[in-house]
Amino acid sequence: MAGTPEKMVEYILDSCLDCRDDDDNDYFVEDFFVTFNVFMSVERLCSLLMSYYVESVSTGDSEGVDMKATEQKRIRVVRAVLRWIEILPQKMGKIRRSSHSFRN
Numbered sequence: 829m830a831g832t833p834e835k836m837v838e839y840i841l842d843s844c845l846d847c848r849d850d851d852d853n854d855y856f857v858e859d860f861f862v863t864f865n866v867f868m869s870v871e872r873l874c875s876l877l878m879s880y881y882v883e884s885v886s887t888g889d890s891e892g893v894d895m896k897a898t899e900q901k902r903i904r905v906v907r908a909v910l911r912w913i914e915i916l917p918q919k920m921g922k923i924r925r926s927s928h929s930f931r932n
Contacts, residue, residue: 833868836860837876845907857908861915881905 831839844857864873881902 833864833872834876836864837873837880841877841880841901841904841908845904845911857911858915861912877905877908 840857840860844854883901
């Protein structure tokens with residue numbers, strides 16, 4: 829897959845986190861988390877995940893925010909972080925010490 833780091837994160841969050849272990853998308857998620865630090869910093873990845881987490885989903889009408897869609901987006905971010913931890917558990921302590929991006 830070719831694309832910007834931002835588009836890859838968006839693709840993972842929108843398309844890949846509900847896949848089964850034998851699905852090709854699952855390999856993409858694993859490959860992404862193993863190699864992302866080649867093309868983006870941990871801080872940048874955390875920033876992208878946080879912005880996706882806090883982003884409101886507007887329904888386009890006067891009702892305002894679609895809470896169900898917002899909840900689903902947040903669940904996807906949590907799944908992505910859990911998958912990241914599952915794939916690279918040995919690096920998470922180092923990442924936690926070096927990044928304050930999730931502390932807001």
